[in-house]
Amino acid sequence: MNGHPNIRGRGTASNDAGRFERFATVAADDGWDRDEDLPPLRTEVRDEVARSLITYNRSPDLPFDRSINPYRGCEHGCVYCFARPTHAYLGLSAGLDFETRLIARPNAPEILRHELCAKAYRVAPIALGTNTDPYQPIEKSRLITRSCLEVLNSFNHPAAIVTKGALIERDLEILSDMARRGLVRVGVSLTTLDADLSRRMEPRAPSPARRLHMIRNLTQAGIPVRVMTSPVVPGLTDHELEQLLEAGRDAGADAASWIMLRLPREVSQLWQEWLATHEPARAEKVMSQLREMHGGREYDPRWGHRMRGEGEYAQMIAKRFKLAVKRLGLDTHSEPLRCDLFTKPPQAGDQLSLF
Template sequence: MRIDAERRRGRAAALNMPGRFETEAREITDDGWGSADDLPPFKTEVQVEAARKIITRNDSPDIAFDRSINPYRGCEHGCIYCFARPTHAYMGMSAGLDFETKLFAKPNAAELLAREISAPGYKVKTIAIGTNTDPYQPIERRMRIMREILEVLQRARHPVGIVTKSALVIRDIDILSEMAKEGLAKVALSVTTLDRKLARAMEPRAATPSRRLEAIAALTQAGIPTSVMVAPIIPALNDHEIERILDAAHAQGACEAGYILVRLPHEVSPLFRDWLLRNYPDRYRRVMSVLQTMRGGKDYNAEWGKRMHGDGPYAWQLGRRFELAANRLGFNKRRKRLRTDLFVPPLKGAVQLSLF
């Protein structure tokens, strides 16, 4: 059942189905007395999560990093295609409106980080931030958890790579520029479309496309290696913009570029389908048909090596278009490798004491 438009104003999802691990489901039904009209609108709620560790490890062969940090669970940006939505099921919540409105913050993230990277035997590799939920989503203005994390990494001279859709990243230019001077930081801005109307419908609380391009320019001018992610590419919706996005990002100083095909795991598929029917009903069949040709006839294929870029003739065409445009503009001629030899454990001898 779709949630009334007035209750979800400014949100991308219209559904709030139970998480896939739940054994019971509740549905709002009008009993004829108008009681459903009295329900309050969905507002952003933030709960504190007492995290016990902050660095997440992975061994996926098609991902360029093996560790990451997520300061927040859920994301107020509300991107309808977000592949992280199903993670809210682990909290007993919905991947729909709950993901956009019921957020979890980890205010002890910086403290945990300092402890974990000071542990005996810790091996330094670039920490990726923003690969799941956005570290610069709106609540970061108030909570400043990402800022505290960067302060720890700067003191430790530890390399970090950031991915975001938010212009708020320029708030931390002072830290990032100093780290970049030592080869310790780089930032990627995700630019999905240059169409403000499409962006507003698809990513309702993320920065506008023009603000993201301005952020690329500001970061570049500050000496921070900055790249653009044309992500996600959605066939028959924004794939015609690949070259335009790369041109625009290059004009603002971006030096590297990448792309990812839209991913629709678990609950994301019905949420995305519902969004398409509400916003672009004339393109619904075309988008899903072409997408399935790149996913082995399914909405999503999680196979390593195929989940990021898809498979088949249309996927090949997207890849070649991206490569040709990137080569023409000089993207990715030299990949920026961050340094790992400057690391200084921030807690030094205090680590053992902190265990008791």
């Protein structure tokens, strides 16, 4: 699909073969069909029978040790998404495949219930939205994220959700019920307040104004929300940092976080292609500042470094963030999610209690 002309609403224009593939395919004009006759590039969804769901990690720079992902790939199409390279494990491209060839895991709620019932399971907050957005558009019909939330709610299990998707408002009754027991927090990613820039970087994600409306609706329902100014893009969105934090605070957020733009593996090339197309005048500045933060490289995957970078520029962003959250009252420590309420509800086939 490289060179496919009908890619309006997509984050990238390329679809290079995954890094594990031996062969690559390239679109070529054979003289028979005209480009404008090609149909629009549609989203394709396939089902996967999950054998396990909870993924554990030992990363010292992450605030959680386990996560679940109801979907693989993400239709939001954010060109900078650090999760794009994971599509290579499916034999697919990190480019257009990541946002058009999606994998749904319809048995995820049943697998989650089974894993939570295991005798060896020890409760700790589960993160949703760590790899792809749990509230991307296909969730509207698939309802997999909602079903997983219902399972977590029935177990009194704590959960932390990260999303850009306005579809989360559909589940306000479940989330507010969990929030009353201290079982849930939501992080809403806010990259820029510039609607045009957002549409080009995050073509199928809700607009910045819509995300602020999401924060307002969530907090009014009693759900604590963290505004995530992520990613901060050097030379492109960094000047908005204080405005983003203030807008999130005004919408009701009670906490904040930030992450620098990350360009692992295939994402670097996709991002540079996007810059050349959409922001050619700023491309050199953006990339030079990224390289300055990573010792001359475009990305450094070291723990403790990959999220923030190092050097004068990275330190300046960190100081600006620290001063802004203090001024806005977003530097208060959030109450930890409760783990003491966890209980395994009766399951089909359980032996009944005598009393």
